[in-house]
Amino acid sequence: MMFCHERSKKAKNIGNAVKILLAGNPNTGKSVFFNRITGIGVIISNYPGTTVELLKGKTRFNGKEIVIIDLPGTYSLGAGSMDERVARAAILEEESAIVINIVDASNLERNLYLTLQLLELQTPIVVALNMIDEARKRGIEIDHEKLSELLGVPVIPTVATRGEGIKEVVETALKVIDGKITIRPMKVQYGRDIEAIIQELEKVIKERLKTIPRNIRARTLAILLLEGDPEIVEEIKNIDSKVVEAAKRLAEKVEELHGEPASLRIAKERYGVAHSIAKAVTTRYKRKTLFRERLDTLTTNVYTGFPIMISVWVALFALLLYGGSFLEELIVFGWESYVAPIIDKGLFYIVPNEFLYHVISRGLILGLEAGLAVVVPYVTLFYIALAILEDTGYLTRMAYLMDNIMHKMGLHGRAIIPLIAGYGCNVPAVMGTRVLETRRERVLAAFLITLVPCSARTVVILGLIGQYIGLLAVLVMYTLNLAIIAVSGFFLNRIIKGETTGLVMELPPYRIPHPIPVLKKTWIRFREFVYIAFPLLIFGSLFLSALEYSGFLRPVASLMSPVVVGILGLPALTGITLFFGILRKEMTLEMLIVLFGTTDFLAIMNIHQMIVFTIVVTLYFPCIATFAVLGKELGWKTAILIAISTIILAIIIGGITNLILTYFWM
Amino acid sequence: MKAKDLGEKVEECLEILFKLEKDRERVKMTELAEKLRFPYSSMTVLLQKLSNMGLIDYEPYKGVKLTDKGKELAIKVIRRHRLSERFLTDILGFDWSEAHEHACKLEHVITNKIEEKLDEKLGKPTVCPHGNPIPTANGKIIFENDIPLSELQPAEEATITRILDENSNLLRRLVAMGILPGVKVTVKEKSPLGGALVLKIGDYEVALGHDVASKICVKTDVPPHRRRHRRRRGSRRIQ
Missing domain, CATH: 1.10.287 (Helix Hairpins)
Structure with missing residues (x-):
């Protein structure tokens, strides 16, 4: 009885949950604000019919259930971009909602443009005047009471990074909904x-x-x-x-x-x-040049900016290389010596059929191991580093520096961000192309991303080239890969039709990243990856192990041998490993060991074959998870086209390398 | 052929062409037809006529461009339009917002003689009620001496005059970020590799690609002859 009562009460509360929408310019601390109010249970959903993401979180406040929706950060509310369209649609759609407009105090005038548009839409709003601490550092003091008077809505100063004022903002918003505070929004008067x-x-x-x-x-x-x-x-x-x-x-x-x-x-x-509102409420003081402003100049000036950028990249890859492989070894060791045998034993008793047992055991164990060994150490580490770089504001400087180069490939500076993310894993990188405005740019960027050696391919490069030739050769491989990406981009730019936009991007002031948003961002990306990639990894593993045990792999190998042996000059059996590589690229190495029964790769291939093999593994077919994301994001036709093109590219480059090495080297 | 003999549509067409040409090399026929509210099907006939009179240079598929003679005539029509507006507001007491519509009719029936007298009577005004310049009797029109933003060097300050908006989406994006005519900007950093630049606008910074920057026109406070030596070779001025 009691239980029943509780439940119905709860259900009623959810039905009446107050909706709060967060609107504001990009870089105003909106996501920090969002993370401060909501807990870990954040849901990302695409706005119906779009690729624009809305973050939804729930919280309880003074016994009230509140749903908080983080709208995409926009500079205005016109239908100029999909983000703006979605933000406006959400505001107009949620009737019982209230909007918290997050305004950057150090940048009031431009931020007020959006505020005025919100007022014109007649939505009840409460303004959170955020980052007042930063504004003060920049010599700007804002009279928030006067601002509130002029706008006719509550204005509350906040410092979201320290959680100051956030409770008050939510409280005020709830009071407005309950009618305890009446707002009289100003009328925006034109000439x-x-x-x-x-x-x-x-x-x-x-x-x-x-x-x-x-x-x-x-x-x-x-x-x-x-x-x-x-x-x-x-x-x-x-x-x-x-x-x-x-x-x-x-x-x-x-x-x-x-x-x-x-x-x-x-x-x-x-x-x-x-402008007139901002002027009326702002007082400016003289102040010193801040360190972060000097850093800003250093990182955007070409002569200092490029060396800094290269150092940041090197540091990032060093972190992945050493930190990632350390973590990987730890995880693989733990998995193979403790967890895998248990699963194997368990399956042995559960699955009655011997064939099925082999298929499931091998598929499941390898599939899970792939996820754990590659995803967890490399991808997570990479995401944390990327989120930190993003939150400091450095990535936008990098995008600016790279703009001219990216232009030659029909992209603009912003595309560099998903491209770099591709070094961690292609899957989220392809999803990251959503920041680009036109379809043409997205297709172009996605194509180039599939050529970027992700952490799985790095394992192959290190395992063969690094192990048997040396680290310098690894560097050469990466440079060669960059050249291939550049040249492909240059040609694709000429082939793919459509609109190109230019770079228009705010460079937010440098900020010290806050750990909670960084971890949350990493977690959200990680979760997204796991949802897409893990099922595919396991399913693909099961499928391939079924093929293997049923003896279908040899015919596949002989089918591929004209290309593998004829053009690429590789041992025929490596064709099978390439087939496995579709699943996950680093499995090509493991399959070499399994098929040839040795861990000494020199016994399988000579140095020259290793180079060709590595090049082919790096370039051909984006792994199955990437392929799935390409299909989901850009359509299956485009995905298939990209996949086929990369296979052809791999054969051509691999073939040429084979020829050069055969005739001109030693 | 004298101006008064020309049909109303012809004059209007020249006037619109003149205004559109400010922002681009050639004007597309579809755009012209839309602005003129003239059926597209009859456009070819009209343009052929103008072309025969030597007023425009018309190339199918490429678009229309005024010849010098066409420009001269267009300026004359604009002068008459703006003089009419002044006449309507200053003497007849029309409201600003009404003046334009009536002036559209009036401009076509004004003779050289009326134009002269009107100019005298109004005290040789230099701007129309809306603040646009009235061309002088000998056809001089004061152009804003603006240059593309992409030509500025680091540390130079300028005021945005206009945005060449073939793609209205770009205009929307720029406006949303506070980049619009009348706004003062400073070039903070410029990449010598290809001309992307960092712009300081009030309290914030925006990075712009070279292609975007070349579509934004600005006016510097430094006179053009003093600027010139600071500019790079191969720079180009737009009208």
Whole structure:
């Protein structure tokens, strides 16, 4: 009885859960803010029909269930990008919601632009004036009471990294919802002639439209239509094209009057309002140049920036190489000596059929080991390092420095971030291409990512080239690989059709990363990887071990031998290992050991064959997990095309290397 | 052929072309048709006519460009339009926002003589009620002497004058980040390798690719002749 009562109460609470949306510019400490309120149980979901991710978290506050949704960070709320579209849609959709607008105090004017747009949408908002400590360091003091008075909504100063003010913001938001605080949002007033035009269009809207979709006010709709917001224009066109025509006519009038497009004029005036508010509440003091500002100059100047960037890369790979392999050995040792035998024994008793037992035992143990041995040490370590670099703001500087080079490949600087992530693992790197604006750029970047030697391929490079030739040769391999990526990018840029955008990216001031968001980001990426890659690893392992035990592998090898032996000059049996490599690249090494029954690779291949083998393993077919992600993100046609191209590329480069080594070397 | 003999559409077409050409080399026929609110199907006829009169240079698929003669005539129409606007607001007491529409009609019926008298009566105004410059009687129009942002060197300050927006998406992105006409910017850093630059705008910094920077026009406070030696070789000025 009691139990029943409890449950129904709980269910009711969830149904009435208060929804709080977090909106704000990128780099305003929004994610730190989000992490401060929510616990570990954060759900990432794609907004329906898009690849834009929304983070959702739950928390209890003063006995109230609260759902917090972290909207993508945007500079405005127009439908310029998918992120903005989603942010606006979410705000308009969640009727009972309240928006917490996170505003960077050291950058008030530009941040207020979004605030004004939020006010125009008539959503109840509470402003969190974040990073006031940083603003103070930069000699900026903001009168938050006056700001609150001017905007007509509560403004609470916060320092999210230290958790200051966050409780108060949530409390205030709840009070606004309960009606304990009434807000009187200011009206964003435009110039006389623009106001006249807005009113004219408002009249047309009121006359022609009975209801406005998503409960947008007539005035707001008029402004959005005058701005030519593509999404809204499309929506209204389907209801009554006359309204859109009227809007177009009036927008042209604005253009004639002011000599600039209506959208620009309105934006300008909105900035004007933001400027006067910011000016009224800001006091500036003289201050010294901060160390981080000097660091900023050092890292963006070409002469100092490139050496710094290269040092950061070297340090990152050294960390992976030594830290990663140390962890890997530890994990593999633990797995093989303690866990694997137990699973094996268990399966032996459970599975009655001997054939099935071999397949399942081998597939399951190898599949899990692959995940543990590669993913856990290398990928996790890499993600932590990447998250730290990201949160300091350094990655944006790197993107700026690399912009010119990336341009030659039809990409812009921002694409460097997923490309670097590819060195850890291609799977999340391909997902990371979402930051790029057009499909063309995403396809290009994803293709190049599949050529980046991930940690699994690094294992092969180190195991063969590093072991038998030397570390210098490893370096040569990586350089060669970079050259192949550059050349491929150069050609792909000419082949793939579509739109290219340029680099427009804020360089946030350097900040000391906060451990909680770093770990959370790593955890979220890691989890995403595990969901996609682990099932594939295990399923693929099962499939391959079935092939192996049923004796189908030899025919496969002889089928591949014209290429493997004829073109690449490798021993015929290595074809089978390449087949296994589709599953996970470092398995090619393990299969060599199994098939040839020796750990001395020199007995299997000579140095020259090792070089060819490594090149082929690095380039051919992105592993099955990457392939799955490519298909999911870009469509199966593109994924298949990319996979086939990489196989051809591997055969060509491998073949050429074979020829060169045969005829010109010794 | 004199200006007054030309049809209203012809004059309007030249006027629009003149304004559009400020931002690009050639104007596409579809865009022109849309701005003119003229059926696309009849555009070829109109353009052929203009081309025969030697006012435009028209290449199918590439677009339209005004000839010098066309430019001269376009400036004349603009002068008459803006003078009419002044006349409507200053003398007849029209409201600013109304003046434009009526001036559109008036501009086509003004003769040289009326134009002269109007100019005198209004006290030789230099700007229209909306602040746009009125071309002088001999066809001089004061252009803003702006240069692409990509030509600036580190530590140079400038004010953005316009954004060449073939791709309105770029304009939206820039505007959202506070990069729009009238905004003061400083070039903080510039890559000698290919011209990507870091821009300081108020309290924040934005990195721009070279292609983006070349679409943003700015005006520096330093006079052009003093700037010139600081610029790199091969730089180009846009009209």
